[in-house]
Amino acid sequence: MRRFACPNCSNEVHFRNSECVNCNSRLGYVPAWDQMFFAKPGDTQWHDGATVYKACANRQEIFCNWLVEDGVEDEHCLSCRHTLVIPDLSSPENRDHWASLEEAKRRLFYSIQKFGLGVGDLVNAGDTALRFEFKADTLAPDGKTKRVLTGHEHGLITINVAEADDPTREKYRKAMGEPYRTLIGHFRHEVGHYYWDHLVWNTDKLEPYRAIFGDEREDYGEALKRHYENGAPAGWEATHVSSYACAHSWEDFAESWAHYFHIVDGLETAGWYGLDGHTPDAGLNRTPGGWSDAGPYGAAEFRPLMDAWVPLTVAMNAMNRSIGLGDFYPFVLSDTIFAKLEFIHGLIHDRA
Ligand SMILES: [Zn+2]
Ligand SMILES: [Zn+2]
Ligand SMILES: [Zn+2]
Numbered sequence: 339m340r341r342f343a344c345p346n347c348s349n350e351v352h353f354r355n356s357e358c359v360n361c362n363s364r365l366g367y368v369p370a371w372d373q374m375f376f377a378k379p380g381d382t383q384w385h386d387g388a389t390v391y392k393a394c395a396n397r398q399e400i401f402c403n404w405l406v407e408d409g410v411e412d413e414h415c416l417s418c419r420h421t422l423v424i425p426d427l428s429s430p431e432n433r434d435h436w437a438s439l440e441e442a443k444r445r446l447f448y449s450i451q452k453f454g455l456g457v458g459d460l461v462n463a464g465d466t467a468l469r470f471e472f473k474a475d476t477l478a479p480d481g482k483t484k485r486v487l488t489g490h491e492h493g494l495i496t497i498n499v500a501e502a503d504d505p506t507r508e509k510y511r512k513a514m515g516e517p518y519r520t521l522i523g524h525f526r527h528e529v530g531h532y533y534w535d536h537l538v539w540n541t542d543k544l545e546p547y548r549a550i551f552g553d554e555r556e557d558y559g560e561a562l563k564r565h566y567e568n569g570a571p572a573g574w575e576a577t578h579v580s581s582y583a584c585a586h587s588w589e590d591f592a593e594s595w596a597h598y599f600h601i602v603d604g605l606e607t608a609g610w611y612g613l614d615g616h617t618p619d620a621g622l623n624r625t626p627g628g629w630s631d632a633g634p635y636g637a638a639e640f641r642p643l644m645d646a647w648v649p650l651t652v653a654m655n656a657m658n659r660s661i662g663l664g665d666f667y668p669f670v671l672s673d674t675i676f677a678k679l680e681f682i683h684g685l686i687h688d689r690a
Pocket of ligand 2: 394395396397402403404414415416417418419
């Protein structure tokens with residue numbers, strides 16, 4: 339994630355901020371420009387020379403700080419309009435969970451945009467666009483809980499809003515032995531399935547994919563059942579980025595895809611703060627040196643990313659231990675895992 343400066347007073351502001359704490363300007367993010375805009379107190383619109391922007395309709399509801407170009411039919415920002423179903427808001431808890439999910443989802447959309455990956459055309463080809471539904475478990479008339487399963491189906495990503503409840507997610511994280519179980523991690527994983535459909539399936543990448551991730555034609559239901567019964571095989575760390583990645587070829591791909599997003603966004607953040615060995619010689623509104631203008635998101639070569647990432651994680655782990663926290667990055671990347679990440683890097687960057 340890049341750094342931002344308040345366009346009114348130059349104070350540092352963050353991606354999630356809807357107001358500058360220094361000058362009280364209201365802030366709004368325009369994804370197409372990757373910039374913060376400001377509105378003076380009393381103004382209802384955001385101006386950028388000739389262009390006028392309005393707040394996303396979810397600004398009041400859940401603190402969405404993204405803007406919509408005036409004249410765009412939709413009242414919602416790019417990220418919010420891809421959410422088709424929200425939980426029942428008569429529960430205040432659900433509203434908080436929805437807000438947390440959308441905040442993580444805006445980070446997802448930030449990355450998607452930086453990679454130049456599409457999200458489909460909601461208006462003209464809705465059934466192939468990336469869509470989200472956030473649902474809560476419900477009680478059936480017979481008293482049984484109707485569970486909502488987090489998952490992906492043909493571009494529709496369902497997330498159980500309970501994942502936004504920290505104690506619940508932590509319980510599952512421990513039970514499943516997942517070092518990273520986060521909202522942004524869920525989003526990055528689930529869209530991995532969506533991009534598999536678009537970038538691998540039915541393309542000349544399918545055979546190279548199978549050589550690296552295994553054959554996805556293995557029965558998916560049986561594979562998951564086996565995984566939940568027996569767990570990952572011993573020694574899985576040498577070949578997979580997580581134990582869940584061992585469940586099925588598709589899950590290996592989605593886990594690796596999410597991991598690649600973690601690395602690139604982590605490197606972008608590191609670059610903006612001068613933590614990646616490159617000189618932080620640029621102002622807050624410019625990409626720091628060391629990478630191409632597009633930063634790690636636009637890096638043509640895979641190896642330089644990893645050459646920057648690995649020492650950074652060693653340093654970050656040491657930092658965390660210094661203050662008594664668990665490891666920042668509890669992973670060891672083998673050559674096999676490198677090959678998976680490199681394949682994903684190629685998929686994202688070699689598109690026609
Ligand atoms: Zn300011
Ligand atoms: Zn929004
Ligand atoms: Zn999955």
